[in-house]
Amino acid sequence: MSKTIETIELVQPSPGTTRFLKVHRYGTAGAGAKAYFQAALHSDEYPGLMAANHLVGLLDKAEKAGHIIGEIVVVPVANPIGLGQQLNGYHVGRYEFSGGGNFNRGWPDFTDAVAGKLKGKLGADAAANVAMIRAALRDAVAEFEVTCEFDGLRKVLLGLSIDADMVFDLHCDNEALLHLYASARHRDLAAELAADLGAPVILLETEPGGNPFDETNAGAWWRLREALGEDAPFPDACFATTVELRGRADVYDHHGQADAAALFRFLQRRGVIAGDPGPLPPALGQPTPLEGTDVINAPAAGLVAYKKTIGEQIKAGETIAELIDLMAEDPGAARTPVISHASGLLFSMAVEKLVRPGAPIAKVAGAEPLAHRKAGKLLEN
Ligand SMILES: [Zn+2]
Known part of the structure; x- marks a missing residue:
């Protein structure tokens, strides 16, 4: 299927104001592994916006060449609410002005909803279980009640990401080296991604706390396993990572190009895009516990x-x-x-x-x- 671009309106925060998301979709749902990217959830972290801009360019070329094998979804601007937050000439992100707190904390936990639907229904086939769990997660997001603009944003983004095999949440730190956060359960994938990105720091957590976006997507799987208490087999089927693309001032084309190329190669290694990514670069650092x-x-x-x-x-x-x-x-x-x-x-x-x-x-x-x-x-x- 050829590329589509969707415009999704958010809940109106006030009369006469509407914000919207742009969603770039490549490939066909269910055709292969699904990768999801979003940039600048904290809104004032621009390196991710630069990387996503270059990534869309690379994916457009790959799509025209017929190289997209799986499914790829990119939200190049994940938080138009925060992007509009200006105070006396300064862009103020991270927390929602309307009182919703940190944009990357307090995301919903669907464990109870999904466990309730699936109790006693999973079987011996791991792939079939994964498909059932993904369907239940999609339902849980669809049933998530929205009363404000921020919850509406959460619902749209999770609706796009919750059934993905790979979730990349592109952030940045203050002044920083490139680093990433992931679950210790996905140590090898995190190390591989870090090698492609040239990230010397890989922070692995088992329980970071605070329900950030990446944990909401990846953690759904192990939380469900604990909640069901059954021995029906299924993997931790979502690798989700928060990638900190250096510091806030590191907004340059050369960084964006390199970061997008690294993410693109990672997708080639995972079979989402055709083509030879070349050998994995040597690791610049070893994973350490958060x-x-x-x-x-x-x-x-x-x-x-x-x-x-x-x-x-x-x-x-x-x-x-x-x-x-x-x-x-x-x-x-x-x-x-x-x-x-x-x-x-x-x-x-x-x-x-x-x-x-x-x-x-x-x-x-x-x-x-x-x-x-x-x-x-x-x-x-
Ligand atoms: Zn951030």
């Missing part, structure tokens, strides 16, 4: 003076930065060292150097789980 990542927060308000920089290997106990108390009367006594609890790669730093208490100022990816990092509370707010 609970081994030290998210280093500011102990107080102040001005951050970094002592380390992005890409440096850090030893536990080393000073990453000093926090300057701007109200101190003696500048010599105004500095508080901020240390890393993890040994590993410093992969994220703050853009805004004047921080409030508790603001994240650095992330260090360590290989060993940290005592203060708790499963279920591993992500930032």
